[in-house]
Amino acid sequence: MMISAAGLSVPSFVYGTAWKDDQTERLVGLALKAGFRGIDTANQRRHYFEAGVGAAVATAISKGLVRRQDLFLQTKFTSADGQDHRLPYDPKADFSTQVRQSFDSSLEHLRVEMIDSYVLHGPSRRRGLAPADHEVWRAMEQLHAAGRTRFLGISNVAIDQLEEIWAFAHVRPTFVQNRCYARLGWDREIRAFCREKSIVYQGFSLLTANAGELRHPSFQRLAQRLNRTPAQIVFRFAVQAGMQPLTGTTDPAHMREDLDIAVFELSDEDVTLIERLGG
DSSP: OEEEETTEEEESSEEEOTTOGGGHHHHHHHHHHHTOOEEEOOSOTTTOOHHHHHHHHHHHHHTTSOOGGGOEEEEEEOOGGGOOSOOSSOTTSOHHHHHHHHHHHHHHHHTOSOEEEEEEOOOSSSSSOOHHHHHHHHHHHHHHHTTSEEEEEEESOOHHHHHHHHHHOSSOOSEEEEEOOGGGTTTHHHHHHHHHHTOEEEEEOTTGGGTTGGGSHHHHHHHHHHTOOHHHHHHHHHHHTTEEEEEOOOOHHHHHHHHGGGGOOOOHHHHHHHHTTTO
8 A cells, every 4th residue: 555745655554663672673574574665763772773674674675575666764863862872973063963974874774875754753842843953954954955865754743843843844844753642632633734734644653552442342343343453443544544654563463464454444434433532
Protein backbone atom coordinates (compact mmCIF):
# COMPACT_ATOMS: atom_id res chain seq x y z
CA MET A 1 0.00 0.00 0.00
CA MET A 2 1.21 3.48 -0.88
CA ILE A 3 0.12 7.00 -0.05
CA SER A 4 0.94 10.24 -1.82
CA ALA A 5 3.14 12.82 -0.08
CA ALA A 6 3.99 16.04 -1.89
CA GLY A 7 3.73 14.30 -5.24
CA LEU A 8 5.81 11.26 -4.23
CA SER A 9 4.33 7.91 -3.34
CA VAL A 10 5.55 6.58 0.00
CA PRO A 11 4.70 3.36 1.86
CA SER A 12 1.51 3.57 3.89
CA PHE A 13 3.08 1.55 6.71
CA VAL A 14 6.46 2.15 8.39
CA TYR A 15 8.63 -0.13 10.50
CA GLY A 16 9.95 1.65 13.60
CA THR A 17 13.36 0.71 14.98
CA ALA A 18 13.45 2.26 18.46
CA TRP A 19 14.57 0.18 21.47
CA LYS A 20 16.01 -2.68 19.41
CA ASP A 21 19.70 -2.07 20.14
CA ASP A 22 21.90 -4.98 18.98
CA GLN A 23 18.87 -6.77 17.50
CA THR A 24 18.23 -3.90 15.08
CA GLU A 25 20.02 -5.35 12.07
CA ARG A 26 18.29 -8.74 12.41
CA LEU A 27 14.84 -7.26 12.96
CA VAL A 28 15.05 -4.73 10.14
CA GLY A 29 16.18 -7.55 7.88
CA LEU A 30 13.10 -9.54 8.89
CA ALA A 31 10.86 -6.51 8.35
CA LEU A 32 12.24 -5.99 4.84
CA LYS A 33 11.80 -9.68 4.08
CA ALA A 34 8.20 -9.51 5.32
CA GLY A 35 7.51 -6.66 2.91
CA PHE A 36 8.05 -3.40 4.78
CA ARG A 37 9.52 -0.70 2.56
CA GLY A 38 9.35 2.21 4.99
CA ILE A 39 11.92 2.29 7.82
CA ASP A 40 12.07 4.88 10.62
CA THR A 41 15.16 5.46 12.75
CA ALA A 42 17.12 8.28 14.41
CA ASN A 43 20.73 9.26 14.99
CA GLN A 44 20.18 8.87 18.73
CA ARG A 45 22.18 5.95 20.09
CA ARG A 46 20.29 6.20 23.37
CA HIS A 47 17.15 4.69 21.81
CA TYR A 48 18.16 3.68 18.27
CA PHE A 49 20.98 1.82 16.51
CA GLU A 50 21.00 3.60 13.17
CA ALA A 51 24.06 1.73 11.90
CA GLY A 52 22.18 -1.55 12.40
CA VAL A 53 19.45 -0.26 10.13
CA GLY A 54 22.03 0.62 7.51
CA ALA A 55 23.63 -2.81 7.70
CA ALA A 56 20.26 -4.52 7.19
CA VAL A 57 19.36 -2.27 4.28
CA ALA A 58 22.75 -2.81 2.62
CA THR A 59 22.39 -6.58 2.96
CA ALA A 60 18.87 -6.56 1.53
CA ILE A 61 19.98 -4.48 -1.45
CA SER A 62 23.06 -6.62 -2.09
CA LYS A 63 20.92 -9.77 -2.08
CA GLY A 64 18.43 -8.27 -4.52
CA LEU A 65 15.57 -8.29 -2.02
CA VAL A 66 14.95 -4.55 -2.46
CA ARG A 67 16.19 -1.63 -4.49
CA ARG A 68 17.17 1.62 -2.83
CA GLN A 69 14.56 3.50 -4.89
CA ASP A 70 11.84 1.28 -3.45
CA LEU A 71 12.70 2.20 0.15
CA PHE A 72 11.51 5.10 2.28
CA LEU A 73 14.25 5.82 4.82
CA GLN A 74 13.49 8.30 7.56
CA THR A 75 15.86 9.43 10.27
CA LYS A 76 16.03 12.26 12.77
CA PHE A 77 18.15 14.98 14.29
CA THR A 78 18.03 14.70 18.09
CA SER A 79 19.15 17.54 20.33
CA ALA A 80 21.74 16.98 23.05
CA ASP A 81 19.04 16.82 25.73
CA GLY A 82 17.70 13.66 24.08
CA GLN A 83 21.07 11.97 23.66
CA ASP A 84 23.32 9.97 25.95
CA HIS A 85 27.12 10.30 25.90
CA ARG A 86 27.30 8.84 22.36
CA LEU A 87 26.46 12.05 20.50
CA PRO A 88 26.79 12.09 16.70
CA TYR A 89 28.08 15.67 16.71
CA ASP A 90 30.19 18.12 18.67
CA PRO A 91 27.95 19.36 21.52
CA LYS A 92 30.00 22.58 21.69
CA ALA A 93 29.33 23.41 18.04
CA ASP A 94 26.56 25.76 16.94
CA PHE A 95 23.23 24.12 16.14
CA SER A 96 23.63 24.39 12.38
CA THR A 97 26.92 22.53 12.58
CA GLN A 98 25.38 19.90 14.83
CA VAL A 99 22.65 19.28 12.25
CA ARG A 100 25.18 18.91 9.44
CA GLN A 101 27.39 16.61 11.49
CA SER A 102 24.45 14.46 12.55
CA PHE A 103 23.16 14.25 8.98
CA ASP A 104 26.54 13.24 7.59
CA SER A 105 26.78 10.61 10.32
CA SER A 106 23.33 9.30 9.36
CA LEU A 107 24.37 8.93 5.72
CA GLU A 108 27.40 6.97 6.85
CA HIS A 109 25.34 4.77 9.18
CA LEU A 110 22.63 4.10 6.60
CA ARG A 111 25.11 3.68 3.72
CA VAL A 112 23.07 5.87 1.40
CA GLU A 113 23.59 9.15 -0.43
CA MET A 114 20.20 10.69 0.33
CA ILE A 115 17.61 10.57 3.10
CA ASP A 116 13.96 10.40 2.10
CA SER A 117 12.63 12.15 5.21
CA TYR A 118 14.71 14.09 7.75
CA VAL A 119 12.86 14.80 10.97
CA LEU A 120 13.43 17.13 13.90
CA HIS A 121 13.06 14.66 16.76
CA GLY A 122 11.26 17.22 18.85
CA PRO A 123 11.33 20.90 19.81
CA SER A 124 13.69 21.84 22.63
CA ARG A 125 10.85 22.82 24.96
CA ARG A 126 7.28 21.78 25.65
CA ARG A 127 5.52 24.89 24.36
CA GLY A 128 6.53 27.20 21.56
CA LEU A 129 9.77 27.10 19.63
CA ALA A 130 13.09 28.34 20.99
CA PRO A 131 15.66 30.19 18.85
CA ALA A 132 17.60 26.92 18.80
CA ASP A 133 14.66 25.19 17.09
CA HIS A 134 14.57 27.91 14.45
CA GLU A 135 18.30 27.51 13.81
CA VAL A 136 17.99 23.73 13.57
CA TRP A 137 15.10 23.98 11.12
CA ARG A 138 16.98 26.45 8.93
CA ALA A 139 19.91 24.02 8.81
CA MET A 140 17.54 21.22 7.84
CA GLU A 141 16.13 23.43 5.10
CA GLN A 142 19.66 23.88 3.74
CA LEU A 143 20.01 20.10 3.51
CA HIS A 144 16.73 19.98 1.61
CA ALA A 145 17.81 22.78 -0.73
CA ALA A 146 21.03 20.89 -1.45
CA GLY A 147 19.02 17.84 -2.50
CA ARG A 148 20.30 15.72 0.37
CA THR A 149 16.85 14.94 1.79
CA ARG A 150 13.58 14.79 -0.11
CA PHE A 151 11.33 15.83 2.75
CA LEU A 152 11.46 17.41 6.19
CA GLY A 153 9.38 16.50 9.21
CA ILE A 154 8.92 17.08 12.92
CA SER A 155 8.13 14.70 15.75
CA ASN A 156 6.76 14.94 19.30
CA VAL A 157 5.14 18.28 18.55
CA ALA A 158 2.25 20.20 20.14
CA ILE A 159 -0.31 22.11 18.08
CA ASP A 160 1.08 25.56 18.94
CA GLN A 161 4.56 24.43 17.90
CA LEU A 162 3.29 22.97 14.65
CA GLU A 163 1.42 26.16 13.83
CA GLU A 164 4.54 28.20 14.59
CA ILE A 165 6.84 26.13 12.43
CA TRP A 166 4.29 26.18 9.61
CA ALA A 167 4.31 29.99 9.73
CA PHE A 168 8.09 30.24 10.15
CA ALA A 169 9.38 27.62 7.71
CA HIS A 170 10.52 28.19 4.16
CA VAL A 171 10.33 24.42 3.65
CA ARG A 172 7.32 23.23 5.60
CA PRO A 173 7.08 19.78 7.15
CA THR A 174 5.75 17.00 4.97
CA PHE A 175 5.56 14.60 7.93
CA VAL A 176 4.47 14.97 11.55
CA GLN A 177 5.18 12.01 13.82
CA ASN A 178 3.46 11.84 17.23
CA ARG A 179 2.57 9.33 19.89
CA CYS A 180 -1.11 8.70 19.32
CA TYR A 181 -3.52 8.30 22.28
CA ALA A 182 -7.11 7.16 21.87
CA ARG A 183 -8.07 9.14 24.98
CA LEU A 184 -6.97 12.30 23.16
CA GLY A 185 -9.03 11.47 20.10
CA TRP A 186 -6.05 9.82 18.45
CA ASP A 187 -4.28 13.22 18.43
CA ARG A 188 -7.36 14.79 16.87
CA GLU A 189 -6.20 18.43 16.82
CA ILE A 190 -2.83 17.70 15.24
CA ARG A 191 -4.40 15.35 12.71
CA ALA A 192 -6.94 17.99 11.72
CA PHE A 193 -4.14 20.51 11.12
CA CYS A 194 -2.22 17.94 9.09
CA ARG A 195 -5.28 17.13 7.02
CA GLU A 196 -5.89 20.83 6.30
CA LYS A 197 -2.27 21.41 5.28
CA SER A 198 -1.75 18.12 3.39
CA ILE A 199 0.84 16.93 5.92
CA VAL A 200 1.26 13.18 6.39
CA TYR A 201 0.50 12.29 10.01
CA GLN A 202 2.61 9.40 11.33
CA GLY A 203 1.20 7.72 14.42
CA PHE A 204 3.40 5.70 16.78
CA SER A 205 2.67 3.75 19.98
CA LEU A 206 -0.75 3.00 18.51
CA LEU A 207 -0.86 -0.27 20.46
CA THR A 208 1.25 0.37 23.56
CA ALA A 209 -0.28 3.77 24.30
CA ASN A 210 -3.81 2.39 24.08
CA ALA A 211 -3.71 -1.00 25.77
CA GLY A 212 -6.72 -0.24 27.98
CA GLU A 213 -8.88 1.01 25.12
CA LEU A 214 -8.05 -2.06 23.05
CA ARG A 215 -9.46 -4.24 25.83
CA HIS A 216 -12.80 -2.43 25.61
CA PRO A 217 -15.62 -4.94 24.96
CA SER A 218 -16.85 -3.10 21.85
CA PHE A 219 -13.37 -3.20 20.33
CA GLN A 220 -12.95 -6.86 21.22
CA ARG A 221 -16.30 -7.66 19.59
CA LEU A 222 -15.22 -5.80 16.45
CA ALA A 223 -12.00 -7.83 16.21
CA GLN A 224 -13.92 -11.06 16.71
CA ARG A 225 -16.55 -10.15 14.12
CA LEU A 226 -13.90 -9.34 11.50
CA ASN A 227 -11.68 -12.26 12.55
CA ARG A 228 -8.67 -9.94 12.72
CA THR A 229 -6.09 -9.31 15.42
CA PRO A 230 -6.42 -6.16 17.55
CA ALA A 231 -3.22 -4.86 15.94
CA GLN A 232 -4.63 -5.35 12.46
CA ILE A 233 -7.81 -3.50 13.42
CA VAL A 234 -5.88 -0.55 14.88
CA PHE A 235 -3.49 -0.26 11.95
CA ARG A 236 -6.32 -0.55 9.43
CA PHE A 237 -8.18 2.16 11.33
CA ALA A 238 -5.08 4.35 11.26
CA VAL A 239 -4.74 4.06 7.48
CA GLN A 240 -8.42 4.78 6.90
CA ALA A 241 -8.25 7.72 9.31
CA GLY A 242 -5.49 9.24 7.19
CA MET A 243 -2.45 8.21 9.22
CA GLN A 244 0.79 6.56 8.23
CA PRO A 245 1.15 4.10 11.13
CA LEU A 246 4.39 2.81 12.62
CA THR A 247 4.85 -0.63 14.10
CA GLY A 248 7.87 -1.89 15.98
CA THR A 249 6.91 -5.52 16.38
CA THR A 250 9.77 -7.99 16.83
CA ASP A 251 7.68 -11.01 15.78
CA PRO A 252 7.98 -12.02 12.09
CA ALA A 253 4.45 -13.45 12.13
CA HIS A 254 3.11 -10.16 13.44
CA MET A 255 5.05 -8.30 10.76
CA ARG A 256 3.24 -10.30 8.10
CA GLU A 257 -0.11 -9.92 9.87
CA ASP A 258 0.35 -6.16 10.13
CA LEU A 259 1.02 -5.87 6.40
CA ASP A 260 -2.11 -7.93 5.70
CA ILE A 261 -4.26 -4.90 6.61
CA ALA A 262 -4.26 -4.15 2.89
CA VAL A 263 -6.72 -6.98 2.25
CA PHE A 264 -9.68 -5.73 4.31
CA GLU A 265 -11.50 -2.52 5.15
CA LEU A 266 -13.44 -1.16 8.10
CA SER A 267 -16.89 0.25 7.63
CA ASP A 268 -17.60 3.90 8.41
CA GLU A 269 -19.37 2.71 11.56
CA ASP A 270 -16.32 0.70 12.61
CA VAL A 271 -14.03 3.70 12.10
CA THR A 272 -16.37 5.89 14.17
CA LEU A 273 -16.47 3.31 16.95
CA ILE A 274 -12.67 3.29 17.18
CA GLU A 275 -12.45 7.09 16.93
CA ARG A 276 -14.64 7.28 20.03
CA LEU A 277 -12.89 4.60 22.07
CA GLY A 278 -11.17 7.03 24.38
CA GLY A 279 -14.07 9.48 24.56
